Amino acid sequence: MALQSSSPQPSIFRKKSTPAMSSAASYLSAVSEADARARAHGGTPSSTPALSLSSSVTTSSSDTVLDDPDAEFDDALSYPRNPPTSEQVFTTVHSEFGHCANEQYRFMSQHKPGTPYRSYPEQDPPHYILLTTYLSYLLVICLGHLRDFVGKRFRRSAYRHLLAHDGYAALNSDFDSFYTRRLKTRIDDCFSHPVTGVPGRTILLLDRYSPDYNVTMHPTGTRTRGLNISSYNYLGFAQARGGCADAVEACINRYGVSSCGTRLEGGSLDLHEQAEALVAKFVGQEDSMICSMGFATNSTVIPALVSKGSLVISDEFNHASIRFGVRVSGANVRTFKHNNMKSLENLLREVISQGQPKTHRPWKKILVIVEGLFSMEGTLANLPVIMELKKKYKFYLFVDEAHSIGALGPHGRGVADYFGINPRNIDILMGTFTKSFGAAGGYISGSKALIDGLRLRAHTGTYTEAMTPPVLMQVVASMASIMGISPAPSSNTAVQEVAELERLRRCEERVWAHAAPTRLDRPIWQPSSSPATLGHRRHPNL
Incomplete structure (x- = not known):
């Protein structure tokens, strides 16, 4: 066994030459102000219509020279010689996490008020x-x-x-x-390919080969960098350098790496309460409860909401965590056709009029569960019509915003923000921190009475390990950045997405997604096409 040096290892987080910020909030406030100043004083050069000022390479100053390659391998991307301070974030060139300042390549993720929601029909292959x-x-x-x-x-x-x-x-x-x-x-x-590094605009693949027709895989010792279209890192917060990473490092120095307990047995920190209050404010609900695992948020909370004698009406394409939670709860379950509001209304009429099986007694409660943005299909739930049905048939509504929170809506607050619906009218909002926020875990939000009950009855509130302080700080820092600590005019531009989908539609590409998705799927049909296509795209010149 090789002995490692006893000398302390240098931190992976670069220290800023300027005085350290006292808190993540002050850093994020400076980010908003810097963004406003950058947009007020300069535009995008006409010579680079496809690139923003901060995503094109320049050598104008020492702070923007990309001459600090990673020493471990030759094909690594370069970083600035001096790590950017909070005031320089929006003007420092960074090929991995640079911000797009070109308004031509942005669009506001928002449904036009007064227009009916139009779902896109599934496109059949030739x-x-x-x-x-x-x-x-x-x-x-x-x-x-x-x-x-x-x-x-x-x-x-x-x-x-x-x-x-x-x-x-x-x-x-x-x-x-x-x-x-x-x-x-x-x-x-084509599957389970090992990668290394931080998932940014590109991703670093560890090359491998198989001498026995994919029965075993052997590394070659080389690496290939490719365009990353497979990561949950929607907004680029999961990076190892910058304000969020600095806040996480400071949090580790203060709180350590784990709370070493459950929320009800000595594992609840003041940071947990602050994070829950911030989440509740962000999604627009009275209170929230966080969980250390996104899948467990659904699978442990749903059994605390419904039980025998209750009915769950679920979209046929709901996530496996929802299906598992309903199965554990013991409640009856009925499904309706994916995003088909006519099918949902017909089912509601049937179950309300017929009642429970055999006895025909009224249901104790009826809970309708949908996803805000369906993870596999890329379609949005028809929330305006669902809200009309909710007023008409008086059922409880559970919306899973695992993929939509942070990425949809003019303020990044999910599908309710996208459609302009008051989130207080939705009984239960669920989401995860693994996508837009670059962290881990999930949350459940609703009225204070509901959340207080879940803290005592749901397994995630009583038995699961409390979320670790570094992950909590990542959630707080990234969410506060989306919200905008100071009221700057451009505080919401962090969630304006690049309008690649619209350009693909103009090119007549077959796009399997909604008009404002966070995910873009392009199916490969033939079994022989997968290795050929992916093998071709791993070519170093592509």
Whole structure:
């Protein structure tokens, strides 16, 4: 075992040459003021229409020269010689997390008031795509079964796990494991690719190769940098340098790395209360409760909301955490067609008129659960119509804003902000910190009476480990940055997204998303296309 040096290691966070900010709030206030000054004094150069002033490379000053490469590898991106102070954040060139100051490439994520919500129909693929896809799968399946048939008879040692031997049954069923062995293995190099570094505009891949057709993978020792379109880091807060990282480092020095307990047993810090108050103010509710895991927020809170004798009406494409929580609760569940408000209303009429099964007694409560922005489809919930149905049929509404919070709406406050709906009219708002805020965990918000009850009844409030102080500070710093500590005219520009989707639509690309998504999906149909396409895009010149 190699012994490491006892000398203290230097911090990964660069110290600023200027006096340190007393708190994250003062840093974030300076960010807003600096942004306002930058927009008031200068525009985007006409010679760089596609790049902002802060995303184009220049060598005008020592603070903006990119000459500090990472010593570990040659292809790393460069950072400024001197780390930017809070006043320089919006004028310092940074190829990974630079801010776009070009208004031409921004749009306000907001639904036009008075216009009906129009959902985009799912676009069917062309017939030749369907035909070639089915033929591709048919060919691979036939060849796979042929290999199994021949291999079991002439290479029994390689198929030992699929055959009974020495009185033991087969470890795996050849039918159940067929897809994994014969289809997925062919394209395994496209999945679970190891990466390193901070997920910014680009991401660093650890190159690997397989000598046995993707059964095992071996690293080559080289790295390839590619465009990052797979990260949850929507707004760029998950970076290792800058104001949020400095605030997290200061928090570690003060609070340590863990609270070492649950919220009800010595693990509740003043930072938890401050974060919950900030979240409640941000989403527009009376109170909130934070959880150290996003999936557990749904799966542990829903059983505390509904139980036997209650009915949950769920969108058919809701997330697995919602399905798991409903299953654990013991409540009855009915589903309606994805984002189909007519299907939802018909189902509401049926369940209200019929009541509980067999006894036909009235339901104790009816809870409708939808996602604000559906994670796999990229579609928005038709919240205006849902609110009209809520007034008409008197049910409780639960909105999961895991992907929409921080990224949708003129103030970044989710789907309710996008549609201009008062969040107090929504009974329960749920969200996560893993996407827009670059942290971890989730929250549940609502009325104070509701949240006080969940703190005692929900497993996430009584049994789970309290969120760690560094993660809490990351949440506070990033959320306060979106809110804008000082009332600057441009405090909301951090959540104005680049209008790439509209340009793709003008280019007649098939876009599988809503008009204002945070995610953009482009499906690959044929099984042979995945390794070919991804292998081609990992070329160092692309």
